Amino acid sequence: MKKEMYAFVVPCSARPLVFDESRCVGCNRCAEVCQVDILIPNPEKGRPPVVLYPGECYYCGSCVMACRQEGAIRLQHPLMNQAKFVPVRHAADAGEEKPLPAEKRRG
Amino acid sequence: MNLYKWPYKNEFGEEEIVQSDVLVLGGGLAGCYAAIAAARRGKSVVLVEKGATERSGSAGSGFDHWESACTNPCSQVTAQEIAEAYVNEQDGYSNGIGHYIECQEGYDRLLDMESFGGKIRDTEGEFKGAEFRDDETGLMFAYDYKNRFTLRVWGSTFKPALYRELKRLKVRIYDRTEATALMTETVNGRKRGTGATGMNVRTGKFLIFQAKETVLAMSRPARVWLFNPDLTGLCEFRPMQSIGSGHAMGYRSGVAFTMMEKSVKAEFSSAGRSFPPYGTGNNHNTWYAATMVDARGVEIPYVNRDGEELKTVSERYYPAPGQKFFLKGGVIDEPKYEYRGPETLPFDELMRRGYQLPFYADLSRMPEMERKVIWGVMVGEEGKTKIPILKNYTERGFDPQKHMLQSYGNGWQSASFLPQERQLFGAPGGILTDWDLRTNLEGVYAAGDQLYAADCCGFACATGYYAGRKAAQASEHAAFGEIDRAFCEREKQRLYAPVQREDGMSWKELNMAIAKAMQNYCGGVKCEDLLKEGLDLLLHYQNDAVPQLCAANPHELMRTHEVLDILTVSIMILQACLMRKSSSAPLCFERSDYPQMDPPENDHFITISLDDAGNVVRGDVPMGFFGDLKTEYERHNQDYINGEPDRVDRG
Incomplete structure (x- = not known):
């Protein structure tokens, strides 16, 4: 039972966490608070933790909330989950007739 | 470099025995409040959490509204009105006990939270004058502005505040430790809980938590029908690691469950079918x-x-x-x-x-x-x-x-799922308790999402505190049980087996197979033969696939243990589905061989548990077994109503 243990990075289709090496001081606060324990401290002190299991991230943001170095860690949803938004649009702008006697409001 | 030396100590085979009056399994909202209630009564308390208590549980990173705070100073409704409404709304398939506790004591827990440093009101006056804000108290309301019983809260401040309070009360917190099995003993023919076993998920150390009373405060099951091996963390609504281990270990030890036949068409799985909750345009x-x-x-x-x-x-x-x-x-x-x-x-x-x-x-x-x-x-x-x-x-x-x-799709879920893609959602099944939130096992209590038909953070906090105080009171008349060495050795073997194999099957392969089996055999429409085939397949997985599981380090081992628990829960669900021989609208339960909806002879709770020989035992519990909610609550809680005279620590 006392054999040497290893861990591989298990890649996935997304990249939930991106570290900014110039800002991260390697304090490992994010690794300590991560509920799914997907990070391990970097073997090189002072460098960002290693994301061993990116596919297990559930995108809660606790790591970013715990980080004391603004901008050192970025959490991002997979591209397919980045919802679309557009400038506000009003029926009158498009010259459309309203289907209902709904009240007309602007702004 | 993609290969790393495991950065934590290797403690496989090492053992630690930890004693406490009250043991709390699960460090989410319910577990934290259970621990606080017991510690306030001067009891020694141990809290076991697989993640890190500071942010663990379904509400770890936050929550926005606290339901049914009927006793807040602005409320225009009574606890009785809202608790009874919840029971009626679900045609009786509801947790009347839990809901009444939530409605009656929830606001007390919010005031506790404020005293710990959590933000429950608009202290800066940011929303002064808003229709939803009471300008005298700064409390802010959601939904029904006339009756004012649901509060908008700053839930991201809550878990760190609870964590600080637990430390102040000297609760011994075992973070990064999974609870794996309940320990029990049978004295004079009565089975009672004596604690639990656990494993450190970074080092592999085996732990024996010996306790007079145990509170189960873990999650509801997940990853039963929905699994995605690529974006595993996104395949369910709740946190990746919250998969129902408390249900699994309870079931293995003889705890009785109800409504386990209920599942709903999935609402969230942002590994594919949906977008991340609250991240799209919607109005719910x-x-x-x-x-x-x-x-x-x-x-x-x-x-x-x-x-x-x-x-x-x-x-x-x-x-x-x-x-x-x-x-x-x-x-x-x-x-x-x-x-x-x-x-x-x-x-x-x-x-x-x-x-x-x-x-x-x-x-x-x-x-x-x-x-x-x-x-x-x-x-x-x-x-x-x-x-x-x-x-x-x-x-x-x-x-x-x-x-x-x-918005995507046509509903607020911003998703479109198939009928066989299911989730335990919308007040699903769980543990049945009495008015002390005690399970059918003496010395074992349940709270939060482990209770059947549980819902909402207020429910978790209120039932957690309640279970904690009942457990603390019971611990005064209880003694430590004997540690069952043979049981511990068997448990250790079960836990360590996958890490002792050099090669084999990964946890993902088994989880994927279980999810596919559940979709095939326990989908939108069920029938006897289909369910039995499913059960047969899962038992085959248990006998033939489980012995092939392999893990390289404690982290993978933790994931493997989770899938073993998912397998146990899936088997329980199939067995519960086989028991109800009719269809039911409130249980979202459709059987092609018994199409009649909610016939009077079946319109009640069916319970499921295992006896000591491992046989599945059915129980039948009448609707409304909890009695008149207000009367029964008051009968069981005179001490609380009179200001908790047994509290030692008053903050």
Whole structure:
């Protein structure tokens, strides 16, 4: 039972966490608070933790909330989950007739 | 470099024995409050949490609204009214005990939270003058502005505050430790809990938690039907590691469950079918009552329960003429007429009237305070929204005054699932308890999402505290049981087996197989033969696949243990489905061989448990077994009503 243990990075289709090496001081606060324990401290002190299991991230943001170095860690949803938004649009702008006697409001 | 030396100590084979009066399994909201209640009574308390208590559990990163705080100073409803409404709303398949506790004691827990440093009111006056704010107390309300029993709260401050309080009370916290099995002993023919076993998920150390009383406060099951081996963390609504281990270990030890036949068509799985919760335009829950528009920018009307179109935003937050109050939030999906609140027109009606997809949430059309509270407090304080939604969308350029956020599909889930893609959601099954929240095993209590038909953070906090104080009281008359060495050795072997194999099957392969089996054999429409085939297949997995499982380090081993628990729960679900020989609307349970809906002879709770020989035992419990809620609550809680005289620590 006392054999040497290893861990591989298990890649996935997304990249939930991106570290900014110039800002991260390697304090490992994010690794300590991560509920799914997907990070391990970097073997090189002072460098960002290693994301061993990116596919297990559930995108809660606790790591970013715990980080004391603004901008050192970025959490991002997979591209397919980045919802679309557009400038506000009003029926009158498009010259459309309203289907209902709904009240007309602007702004 | 992709290969790393395991950075933590190797403690496989090492053992630690930990004693406490009260042992709490699970460090989410329910578990934290259970521990606090027991510690306030001067008991020694141990809390076991697989993640890190500071942010663990379903509400770890936050939550935005606290339901049923009926005793807050602005409330226009009583605990009895709302608790009974929840029971009626679910046709009796509801946790009357838990709901009454939530309605009666929830606000006390909020005041506790404030004393720990959590933010429960608008202390800075940011929303001064808003219709939803009481300017005397600074409390802010959601949904029903007339009756004021659901509070908007700053839930992202809650778990760190609880964590500090646990440390102040000297609760011994075992983070990064999974609870794996309940320990029991049988004395004079009565089985009682004596604690639990666990494993450190970073080092592999085996732990024996010996306790006079144990509180199960872990999650509801997940990853039963839904699994994605690529984006595993996104395949369910709740946190990746919250998969129902408490249910599994309870079931293995003889704890009785009910409503385990209930599952609903999935609502969230953002590994594919849906978007991240609250991250798309919608008008439910966190986003209630956002203004919705169609593709052309035509506003979608809100109507009251009588179909009358509402003219103003404000009207969306008030009961209909002649209606005392309405219900919204967590488990409330399509409520009965009696409790139905304002809602946008049904999708089919919108299509008929010529509204065009896609729809959007357009907060720019709302009064400033309503816009700011949805985008900034609700989205922001709700779990998983502060960083990945509020912060990231803002950085991407989203401005709620200038942009509208798209909806997907045709419902608030922004998703479209198949009938066989199911989840334990909307008040699912769990542990049945008495009025002390004690299970059928002496010395074992349950709280939060481990209770059947549980819902909402207020429910978790209130039932957690309640279970903790009942357990603390019981511990005064209890002694430590004997440690069953043979049981511990068997458990250790079970836990360590996968890490002792050099080669074999990964946890993902088994989880994927279970999910596919559950979709095939326990989908939208069920029948005897299909369920039995499913059970046969899962038992085959248990006998033939489990012995092949392999893990390289404690982390992988933890994931492997989770899948073993998912397998146990899946088997329990199939067995529970086989027991109910009729269909049921409130249980979302359809059987092709027993199509009759809720026949009177079956209209009650069916319980499921294992006896000591491992046989499945059915029980039948009448609807309304909990009695008159107010009367029974008061009968069991005179001490609490009289100011908790047994409290030693008064903060």
